[in-house]
Amino acid sequence: MNDSRSHLNWLDWLRILAALAVLLHHLTPLSIGHSAVPHAYLAVDLFFLISGFVVARRYERSLSTAQLSATRFFVARIARLAPLLVLAGIASAVEVTLRKRFGSTLSQVSGLQIGIAATASFFAIPTPSWPALGYGNWPLNPPLWSLFFELLVGVLAAPWLLRMRSRSLAGVATIAAMFLVGGASSTGSVDGGAFLSAAPLAMARIVFSFCLGVILSRHAVQPSSQGWAILPCAVGLVLLGGYPAFRGSTWGLTAVIDLLVIFVAWPVLLGLATSTMAFRIPPAPLLGELSYSIYVLHSSGMFLLREIARSRGWMVHDTVWTTTLIGLGVLVIAILGVLVWERPLRRAWRRHGTAARPDALSS
Numbered sequence: 001m002n003d004s005r006s007h008l009n010w011l012d013w014l015r016i017l018a019a020l021a022v023l024l025h026h027l028t029p030l031s032i033g034h035s036a037v038p039h040a041y042l043a044v045d046l047f048f049l050i051s052g053f054v055v056a057r058r059y060e061r062s063l064s065t066a067q068l069s070a071t072r073f074f075v076a077r078i079a080r081l082a083p084l085l086v087l088a089g090i091a092s093a094v095e096v097t098l099r100k101r102f103g104s105t106l107s108q109v110s111g112l113q114i115g116i117a118a119t120a121s122f123f124a125i126p127t128p129s130w131p132a133l134g135y136g137n138w139p140l141n142p143p144l145w146s147l148f149f150e151l152l153v154g155v156l157a158a159p160w161l162l163r164m165r166s167r168s169l170a171g172v173a174t175i176a177a178m179f180l181v182g183g184a185s186s187t188g189s190v191d192g193g194a195f196l197s198a199a200p201l202a203m204a205r206i207v208f209s210f211c212l213g214v215i216l217s218r219h220a221v222q223p224s225s226q227g228w229a230i231l232p233c234a235v236g237l238v239l240l241g242g243y244p245a246f247r248g249s250t251w252g253l254t255a256v257i258d259l260l261v262i263f264v265a266w267p268v269l270l271g272l273a274t275s276t277m278a279f280r281i282p283p284a285p286l287l288g289e290l291s292y293s294i295y296v297l298h299s300s301g302m303f304l305l306r307e308i309a310r311s312r313g314w315m316v317h318d319t320v321w322t323t324t325l326i327g328l329g330v331l332v333i334a335i336l337g338v339l340v341w342e343r344p345l346r347r348a349w350r351r352h353g354t355a356a357r358p359d360a361l362s363s
Contacts, residue, residue: 010273010274011050011053011054011270011273011274011288012287012288012291013287014046014050014269014270014273015046015047015050015287015288015291015292016287016288016290016291016294018040018043018046018047018291019043019290019291019292019294019295019298020294021037021040021043022040022041022043022044022143022294022295022298023294023298023327023330023331024036024037024040024327025037025038025040025041026143026298026299026302027298027302027323027326027327027330028323030306030318030323030326031318031319031320031322031323032320039254039257039258039261041190041191042190042258042261042262042266044146044193044205045190045205045209045261045262045266046209046266046269046270047146047295048146048150048154048205048206048209048210048213049209049210049212049213049216049266049267049270050213050270051150051154051209051210051213052154052209052210052211052212052213052214052216052217053213053214053216053217053220053270053274054213054217055154055158055162055210055213055214056162056213056214056217056218057217059073059158059162060162060214060217060218063159063162063163064162064163070159073158073159074155074156077154077155077158078155079346079349080346081147081150081151081155083341083342083345083346084292084293084296084297084337084338084341084342085122085123085124085144085147085296086122087297087337087341087342088121088141088144088296088297088300088301089118089121089122089123089141089300091297091300091301091304091333092117092118092121092140092141092300092304093118093121093140094304095140095300095303095304095307096114096117096118096133096140098304098307098308098311099307100114101311102307102310102311106132106133108132109130109132109133113130113133114133117130117133117134117139117140118140120138120140121138121140121141121144121300124138124144124147124148124151125148126138126145126148126196127139129195135194136194136195137194137195137196138194140300141296141299141300142194142299143194143295143296143298143299144296145193145194145202146193146202146206147296149193149202149203149205149206150206152203152206153203153206153207153210154206154210158210161210161211161214162214166215166218166219169211169214169215170211170215172207172211173207173208173211173212173215176203176204176205176207176208176211177204177208177263179200179201179203179204180201180204180205180208180259180262181259183198183200183201183204184255184258184259185255187201187255188252188254188255189252189254189255189258190205190255190258190259190262191258193205205262208262209262209266212267213270216267216270216271216274220271220274220275286335286338289338289342289343290334290335290338293334293335293337293338293342294330294331294334297330297333297334297337298330298334301329301330301333301334302326302327302330305326305329305330305333306318306326309322309326
């Protein structure tokens, strides 16, 4: 096995763990009333960090030497993001149609509002906040807020960020970190992004993590076969997602831990994952692709399956068993989305000269 690829397999495993944590974070409140992984929102920052690392690793040299134009970079990145985003948009459109037809919660929502929200979900763009439709300014698929900011920073701004020197990037990351600290001090955590009112905090999260990922990619060391630290570190951070929220004061424990995870834990974990090989794990490209599929499809897929079950009379109340089945259904949709939808489209684009290989895209 090629060492340069085998140590990057750890990134696929970290991403799938983070994606599953986000799925549980949004799924478990349906049955138990609260999230079983209340701080899974920090997985988004890990996604952004990995995205900066891998995008720099793949594109920095070709962009800096003009072998790859900014336009071709945009096309390649959009081609990577678009297929599953379109599939999520289809799921959202079907879900809101079923909800309008069989439910009563949308009686005060106009067809125009539904049409705008459904269309916007295909492009991850925000809409006005319509609480009857859903949460935040991405009401049919709230997690798309992170993909929107990924498009702004990881796609539109990336060609310029990748050409910056590390010292300049560190300056940008420092400014973003200051915004993060300010946001955490005022809200009690870094959680936020689904509302446009939190756009400065959301932008600070991706700018800091993406820029730091680029810097780490430039200073990555040759992987060693001596490191087992990645295993307990990864397990510990997964368990960390279950710590309770302490928001009793402006500067509560939640804000402090959130910042420590973003500023220290995630960079250390990425450094360990890319510099040590605890053992030669087999390549698992499906995991890397599946993590993005789970993230972008889980919310729309979850509520689509829920509405189908309700409209057919299969489910009356949310229980642990029904939410478990819905969660398994979401995983099936995510796998099929990669195997039956995304990969065939990517092969077709390659035949027409559009490169869109899987990478470590964030949300």
